[in-house]
Amino acid sequence: MCRFMNLCAFLLLGTAASAAEPRVLPTEQTHAWTSTATLAAPEANQAAAADDKHVYAITNSVVAKYDRQTGRRVAVSTGEAQHLNSGFLWDGKLYCAHSNYPKTPELSEIKVLDVESMRLFTFKNFGNFGGSLTWAVRHDGHWWCNFARYGAENQGTFLVKFDAEWKESGRWTYPPAVIGKLGQYSLSGGVLREKHLLVTGHDDPLLFRLRLPGEGTVLELVGLQAVPFTGQGFAADPKTGGLVGINRAKRQVVFAVEK
Secondary structure (H helix, E strand, O other): OHHHHHHHHHHHHHHHHHHHOOOOOOOOEEEEEEEEEEEEOOOOOOEEEEOOOEEEEEOOOOEEEEEOOOOOEEEEOEOOOOEEEEEEEEOOEEEEEEEOOOOOOOOEEEEEEEOOOOEEEEEEEEEOOOOEEEEEEEEOOEEEEEEEOOHHHHHHOEEEEEOOOOOEEEEEEOOHHHHOOOOOOOOOEEEEEOOEEEEEOOOOOEEEEEEOOOOOOEOEEEEEEEOOOOOOOOEEOOOOOOEEEEEOOOOEEEEEEEO
16 A cells, blocks of 8 residues: 555656746647749849849849749849858848858858848958858847857757847857758748747748747747748748748749748
8 A cells, every 4th residue: 555655646747847848849840831923033042032023032142133923033142152042131131141151260250231222242251250141130229140050050040139239149050950840951931920030941842930039048849830942041021921942953042921
């Protein structure tokens, strides 16, 4: 009887301990995005962005500007670039994450494109910040920048929040459930949307939905979503309220809305 009572007490304590543990966030796919249109663009190699009238296809060294209605290329950027990674439209200009990947030491900066003159120049130089800048967006008066690490060190990929004067005000890493799906690659694209952080890997049609943790420095995975673009850099589409990404293999810009 004594052993039986001890066993019951043990089980009750185990149940109470389990109930006190944080809720495990879902990692299965929740909802999905569907393609509404595509645009052929040889430069759709690294990322895409769009405004109401134009689409911007981004490859390593140039950004090409396309008429959104006709699909015709109307201009190509000038200015030096080695490895453009993503683009974010803000205040009439396109801000592109840029690095010297795969060279070392890793040097990162934000390039800005004047979409009228199509001149590309440096906006913010991070130097060697500990990773390759793959995406940067401005949200609620702050800059959010992702610095990628690769191979066996990709678990060290980190997100930094900067204020308007570029003072660091927060830094987070990604949970194992995200890093485990990246292989030897890292996170290539990201936007903030409806209080969530949406990020993509290198080549899978999969979007990770995350949120800032209540405490600690590891982002929380909320869920996964299928997307019709193959990883890489993507951006919010102001015309549809959806997203715009790329299919690298087909050299297409892909427009998507949430189902």
